[in-house]
Amino acid sequence: MTSSAAAVGIVALLVVPFTLTATAIASDPPPVVSREARIKDISSIEGIRDNQLVGYGIVVGLQGTGDSQQTTFPVQTLTSTLLRMGVSVPAASIRIQNLAAVFVAATLPPFAKPGTKLDITVSSAGDARSLEGGLLLMTPLYGADGKIYAQAQGPLVVGGYSVSVNGNIKQFNHPNTARVPLGAMVERGVPLELAGRKEFSLLLNDADFRSAEAMQKAINLELGRDAARVVDSRQIDLLVTNGEDIPALLAQVESVEVPIYPRAKVVVNERTGTVVIGGTVVLQPVSILHGGLAVNVVSEFQVSQPNAFSSGGTTQVVQQTRIDAQDKPVNRIELKQGATVDDLVRSLQTIGASARDVISILQAMKSAGALEAEVEVL
Template sequence: MARQMLRRLTLVLALIVAAMPLPASAERVRDLGQFQSVRSNQLTGYGIVVGLDGSGDDNFAYLTQAMRGVSGRLGLQLPPGVNPALKNAAAVIITADLPAFAKPGQRIDVTVSTMGKAKSLRGGALIMTPLYGADGQVYAMAQGNLAVGGLGVSGKDGSKLTVNVPTVGRIADGASVEQAVVSNFDFSEVLRWNLFNADFLTMTRVRDAINAVYPGMARIEDGVTLALAMPPGADTRAELMANIEMLSVEPAERAARVVINSRTGTIVISSAVRLAPAAISHGSLVVRIDEDPLVVQPEPFSRGQTALEPSSTISASQQGSVVTGIGPGASLAEVVDALNALGASPADLVAILEGLKQAGSLTAELVII
C-alpha cells in the first residue's frame, strides 16, 4: 500500500513539473559584451620571405629596395645599379593580433601575405621583421618558417593548378612581444563595459543584474556602454570583473531583420520577422533564342562560294505563375513555406522581399549587403 502511494505521489510530481513553463534562455554577461579596456590590438609590418623555389617576386622594386636594406644591416653592400633579380624572395605584409595584457617575451601567431607577384610562399622563411601598432611603436618582432596550406603549380604550356591560397602563410608563435600595451583597468575611476549589439532593454537587464549583487555599482551611459564604479587595485577589480562576467542575464529578443547577400543570394531571416496580410504572385518569363545556320553550296561549275545562311528560332514561355496568400501575423515558418510554395530561387526571393517591404507588409529591417 505504501509503495502504491509513493508511486502515485511520484507520478503527480512528475506531471506538475512537466506542466510548469520552461525558464527563458539566459546568457552570461561575458557573452553579451566586454570590458572596454580589455581588448586586443592589431599589429602590422613589412618584411621579406626568403628560401622560395623560384616562386618569388623577381624584379619587384619594393623587394629590391628592402633586400638592399637587409643586406646593409648584415654588412653586405650591393653595388649601385645592380639588380639582384631575387626570384627566391618575396615582399610580404605581416599581420597579428596582440592580446590584452600580453607581456614582453610571450609569443603570438602571425599571418604572412604576399604584396607583389610572388606565386607561392611554400617553403619560405620570414626574416626578422618589426611589427608596429597604430601609434607607430614596435610591439613585437616576427621571424620563422611559414606553414602554407595552399599549392600552386604551372606548366610550360601555360596550364596552372592552384589548391587553396598558396600566397598566404602562417607562423605559429612566430612573433615575440617586445612591449606591453598600457591598460588603465586597475586605476581608472570608472570601468566601462560595452554591449556587442546596442539594445536598451538588454542593457537595462545587465545593469539590474549587476546592481542586484553589487548595489549602486552600475549605471547606463547609452545603449552600448555601462559605467561601473569599482574600487581601485588590480586584484580587487579582477575578482569583481570575473564575478560580473559570470552573471546570467536574459537578453531582449533580437530585432526583426532580413539580411540579403546580393552577391551569393544568401538570405537570413530572424525569428522575430512578421508579415501583414499580403498576396504574392510570382512568375518567370523565359526567352530562348536558338541559332541553326544553314550551309549553302553553289551550283557545280558556277564559280560560287560556300556561304552560311543565318536561321534563328525565338520562343518565349511563362513559368511558375502562382498566387500565394499570407495571413496576418505570419511567423518565420509560414513565410518560408509560402516562399517555397512559389518555387522562387534566391534571386527571386530578393525581389519578393523588397516588394513586401515597399508594400508595407514586411515588418522588419531589410539589410542588403
C-alpha cells in the same frame, strides 16, 4: 555557323496584405522572445581591446616560386637587408627567384607583456606563385602610432600548393597566404592600468535600450548595490568603490547572465544569393502572387556563298534572329495570422522559388508592411 543567345527574365511579383477581421485584430500579439547570455559574450569593456599590427618583410628559401624580376621592390628590400649586415651588392646584379616580399599581420591582445608570443599571417605582396617552404626573416610589426610592438620570424605553414609544369598549373587553396603559429614576440605592450580607476564603461555589441536596462538590473542585483547606470542604448557605466578588487569585480560582472532581446533582422547577400532569416522575425497576414516571363533571343550567323560560275557575286554573312518567349504560371502563397518564418520558407520551397526570387519576395513583403524586420543587404 555561329550563334549568340541572350535571355531576359521578367518577374511579376504581387504582395497583397489581408484585411483583418475583428477577431484577428483582437488576438494577443506574439510574445517578445528573449534569451540568456553572459555579459562577456554580448559586450566589451571600453579601453580593454585588441590592437592591429602590420609589417613588411621578405620570405626566403622558396623553390623558384618567388617574385619575378618584373617586381623590383623585393630585390630592393634584399639589397637593404644585406647592406645592414655589411654586405654591399648592387641591385642590378641580383637575379634570384627564391624570395618574396610579404606583408605580415598580427593582433596584439590587451595586457600583452614583452615576451608574449603571437600568431601571425603572412601574405605575398608581389607576383610569387607560392610561399611553400619559405622562411620569414625578422620583420618589425608596427602599430597605428608608427611604433614597433613586436618582431616576427619563423618558417611558414601554407595550407595549399601550386605546381607548374610545361605551362600546366594545378593549384589548391591559396598558396600565397601562410601562417606562423607563435611566430611573433611582443617587444612593447600597450599600457593599461586598472588600479585606481573609479569607473568602467560596458559597451553592448548591439545597441538596444531594453538589453541595456536588463544588464543594469542584473549587475545591481548581483553586486547588491547601485553600481551600474545606463548612459544610452550601448553604454552602461560601472562604478567602483574605494579599495575594491577591480579584476575580481570585472570577472564577477562578466559572468552575470542577462536576458537580451535580439533585433529582428533578415540578411540578404545578393551576390551569392544567400538569405538568412532570424527566428524573431514576425510575419503579418499576406498573399503573394509570384510568376515570371522568360524571353530568349537567339541570333545565328549564316554564310551565303554565290552560285558556281556566277560573276560579280560575293560572300555575305547573314544574321538570323529567333525570339522565344515562355510565360510561367503565377504561383500563390497565403500567410495567415500567426504564420512563422518556417511557414514562409516551406511555402517558397513548394513553389520552387530560387534564391533570387526569395530576395525579391522578401523585399516586396518589407515594402508592403508584411515583414516586421530589418532587411540588411550585403
